Amino acid sequence: MEWTNLLSEWALPVVISSILVIGHFRKVPVYETFILGAKEGFPTTVRIIPHLVAMMVAVSVFRESGALDLLLKGLRPVFDTLHIPSEIVPMALLRPISGTGSLSIMTDIFQTYGPDSVLGKIASVMQGSSDTTLYVLTVYFGSVGIRNSRYAVKVGLLSDLAAAAFSVLVVYWMFGV
Incomplete structure (x- = not known):
């Protein structure tokens, strides 16, 4: 070690x-x-600042307006049926949008349940195996002027969904839950 x-x-x-x-x-x-x-690199940074600001405002509005809580309440029966812990769902939903938002949820999970708990392990695997898809697409596509993302959003969100599901499955399998 x-x-x-x-x-x-x-x-x-x-x-x-x-x-x-x-x-x-x-x-x-x-x-x-x-x-x-x-x-x-400096002009590129200046070009992407408006896209970053727009994305941060959208995430803040989504969280603070209660839309995230409303979405979680609506999806709770689905996640309960699939044996996905409800405490991890906000992180799974926020991870494609905001790395900082999902990191704060993971920190809350660590403080409440501990990093070595099943929820802490699922949160860690999810944080490491998925990306902030919408953030990345907004910043990179916006900085180079791409307006039609074609299949990038669909594939990115599908991969985030797979990462969330497999995070739960792998932790259950590896640790015998």
Whole structure:
């Protein structure tokens, strides 16, 4: 177990150092290249700020208006039938929209039930196996001007649904619940 801690502590410094050393030996002006990349990234950041603000406002309105609670009440019988813990459902619904929102729900689950509880394990697996699909599509598609997302939204949300379902199944299977 000790070597895994050592590996995780040194992984990032080793990768960064390797990039610097390889760049030096290939005679790449590493610092100047970094500055040039940062300079080119700044306009992209400015372009995506409106999309980020819009997404954060939409998530806040969704949570604060009570729409999330209403949706949860409506779906509760379905999740009870499927043996999906109701405490994990808000995270499953919010994960495709907001990473911060789902992280706060996971933190609440940890504080209430503990990180080693079944709910804590399901929340951890779900957080790691899914992505903020709508956030990613909004930011990336918006920043490059794509207006028609075609199948990206459907496939992304379907994969989030699969991640949520399999998070529960895998934890039940692995820990004999």
